[in-house]
Amino acid sequence: MKRLTNKRILLGITGSVAAYKGADLVRRLRDAGAEVQVVMTRGGAEFITPLTLQALSGRPVFLHHLDTETEAAMGHISLARRADLVLIAPASADFLARLAQGRADDLLATLCLASAGPLAVAPAMNRQMWSQPATQDNLQRLRQRGVHVFGPGSGGQACGETGPGRMLEPQEIVALSAALFDTGLLQGRRVLIDAGPTHEDIDAVRYLSNRSSGKMGFALAEAAVEAGAAVTLVSGPVALPTPERVTRIDVRAAEQMHAAVLDRAQEQDIFIAAAAVSDYRAAQPLPGKAKKQARLTLELVRNPDILRDVTALPRHPFTVGFAAETENVEDYARAKLRDKALDMIVANEVGRGDRGFESDDNELLVLWEGGRKRLPLGPKGRLARELITLIAERYGAEEDTAQDTGPAAGQ
Numbered sequence: 001m002k003r004l005t006n007k008r009i010l011l012g013i014t015g016s017v018a019a020y021k022g023a024d025l026v027r028r029l030r031d032a033g034a035e036v037q038v039v040m041t042r043g044g045a046e047f048i049t050p051l052t053l054q055a056l057s058g059r060p061v062f063l064h065h066l067d068t069e070t071e072a073a074m075g076h077i078s079l080a081r082r083a084d085l086v087l088i089a090p091a092s093a094d095f096l097a098r099l100a101q102g103r104a105d106d107l108l109a110t111l112c113l114a115s116a117g118p119l120a121v122a123p124a125m126n127r128q129m130w131s132q133p134a135t136q137d138n139l140q141r142l143r144q145r146g147v148h149v150f151g152p153g154s155g156g157q158a159c160g161e162t163g164p165g166r167m168l169e170p171q172e173i174v175a176l177s178a179a180l181f182d183t184g185l186l187q188g189r190r191v192l193i194d195a196g197p198t199h200e201d202i203d204a205v206r207y208l209s210n211r212s213s214g215k216m217g218f219a220l221a222e223a224a225v226e227a228g229a230a231v232t233l234v235s236g237p238v239a240l241p242t243p244e245r246v247t248r249i250d251v252r253a254a255e256q257m258h259a260a261v262l263d264r265a266q267e268q269d270i271f272i273a274a275a276a277v278s279d280y281r282a283a284q285p286l287p288g289k290a291k292k293q294a295r296l297t298l299e300l301v302r303n304p305d306i307l308r309d310v311t312a313l314p315r316h317p318f319t320v321g322f323a324a325e326t327e328n329v330e331d332y333a334r335a336k337l338r339d340k341a342l343d344m345i346v347a348n349e350v351g352r353g354d355r356g357f358e359s360d361d362n363e364l365l366v367l368w369e370g371g372r373k374r375l376p377l378g379p380k381g382r383l384a385r386e387l388i389t390l391i392a393e394r395y396g397a398e399e400d401t402a403q404d405t406g407p408a409a410g411q
């Protein structure tokens, strides 16, 4: 079964008798690898106790109101922003109506409005309520806005009637949630990613490096695998676990990273250079552990530019570079796009505490010849999925152009 590894799911439980299945759903989501944050409406808490869900999710459950305690634990905006998926199960007729209207009259409805990520609902209600034109209109509006609707199923209902309106079983909801992340956009493609910093030895124990954590590159590797690609990740020294189904090659210095990437680049469809490669290395690393001196002069020489060498290959993959800048982000990034002959560049502003290096969040500006797209501030996992979607689109567009203008065109 598809997994939900590392996904942060905000599970909204609303007022329906199917809320009792929320306990099983939390357990199954966690078994599939997800982190679950439960938020209940007033009605939801009438059907199942927050304590049960707190014990199963391993985190405090947030209730219907915007109180100082909730806000102190985590503001409602960051609660919404952290989520990879907002899943409302069960979604009552009343909650669907409030969602369709865009109301913000309790915490869960507010979170749905404040979230920029995907939203899924698993309706659960009596068959009459389900078939009412009012409910169907609400559903229609939600679908048009891109809300995923899971079910409902049909069969015996708690009220004794039989018909449509039963919430899907927890295992079906877990499978549908996992399928949302498996887009298949890069099915059968080979993707090479470099990530993290490099360590350039000064002597036997000291090195030059930078503040890159590797989180963005690792999140991209995970998102590319979910999109169906065969992913090779060349990583500098980082403290991160290898994402599932990714082939990882560990390196330390820029020259090793250069060799590992150049050895494989020609066989790849896409290369994403997310590594913060050290621009310099010591010309002559000192032997052993160098003794303290009053003054030490270190001569540095330039490291090879991995990205530039990849685009210089006669048959090179679709290439995506990163530009970490502290000012004039767009101008510098556009210049780099042309100078390094890239297909796409991902610019981010570094040197601000809430994003970029070391942070879990980031904000990106993606540029290509004749186009741009801003990916607003969000967790690196979600940004990585949005970026992989954009890369798949641009890669597809370039392939189509190559086919149209290739030798077979017009025959």
Ligand code: C5P
Binding pocket: 254, 273, 274, 275, 276, 277, 278, 279, 303, 304, 305, 306, 307, 308, 320, 321, 322, 323, 324, 336
């Ligand atoms: O020129 P600058 O270092 O700002 O370019 C950043 C981009 O180039 C990143 O994608 C980075 O991974 C790549 N790069 C590289 N080899 C280097 C320096 C940067 O591949 N030696």
